[in-house]
Amino acid sequence: MKVYYCEKLPNSLEFSCVVVAENEKDAKKVVKETAKSEGWSVDEEDLELIKLDTKSANAVILNPLQ
DSSP: OEEEEEOOBGGGBSOOEEEEESSHHHHHHHHHHHHHHTTOOOOGGGOOOEEEOTTOOOOOOSSOOO
16 A cells, blocks of 8 residues: 545645555545545546655655644
8 A cells, every 4th residue: 555645636725635545546536536525526637646655764744834
């Protein structure tokens, strides 16, 4: 399993999540379905996911509060 981070949805919709999935395609499906349940319509092709390196012991802030 791999870990992916979605910082925002297309059109800058405020939404972020971490997804654990077998591959990026499956992760995008999960994000799309979650967004749909919140009332947003997005295409999987428009989603940008960041694959997180879980083998590293370093912690990283991906979306710091400002």
